Amino acid sequence: QQRGIELGRGTVVDGNAIIQLHDVDVSKNYTIIVTYGGTTTYFANETVGPLEVLKLNVSLTPSVVNNTAGNVSIKVDVDCLFEENVNNGTVEIYLDDGETLIG
Structure with a gap:
C-alpha cells in the first residue's frame, strides 16, 4: 500500500493513541493507513481501514x-x-x- 501525506501522529498511552485531524471534509469516506513503529518489546505493524467522517x-x-x-x-x-x-x-x-x- 502506497502511503500518502501524513495526517498526524500520536504517542501510545495505556494502549491508545489519539490523533486529531483538522479541516477534514464531513460526510465523506476515506481509506487510511495506520502504522505502529514498534518498540524493543513490540513488533511494528500496519493496517489499512475505512474512516467515515460524519456531521x-x-x-x-x-x-x-x-x-x-x-x-x-x-x-x-x-x-x-x-x-x-x-x-x-x-x-x-x-x-x-x-x-x-x-x-
Missing part, C-alpha cells in the same frame, strides 16, 4: 427571554458535544402543526 449532532434548547404581549423573544441554544459554540446555520420556529413559520 456532528446538535441539541436545541429554546427559552423565552421576553414575554411582553405581542412581542415574545425566544432564545435558542444550539449546542454540540464536541465544540464550544455552533456559529453557522439558521434556526426557524414553527407551530406544532409543522407548517406555520412563526419566527
Whole structure:
C-alpha cells in the first residue's frame, strides 16, 4: 500500500493513541493507513481501514427571554458535544402543526 501525506501522529498511552485531524471534509469516506513503529518489546505493524467522517449532532434548547404581549423573544441554544459554540446555520420556529413559520 502506497502511503500518502501524513495526517498526524500520536504517542501510545495505556494502549491508545489519539490523533486529531483538522479541516477534514464531513460526510465523506476515506481509506487510511495506520502504522505502529514498534518498540524493543513490540513488533511494528500496519493496517489499512475505512474512516467515515460524519456531521456532528446538535441539541436545541429554546427559552423565552421576553414575554411582553405581542412581542415574545425566544432564545435558542444550539449546542454540540464536541465544540464550544455552533456559529453557522439558521434556526426557524414553527407551530406544532409543522407548517406555520412563526419566527
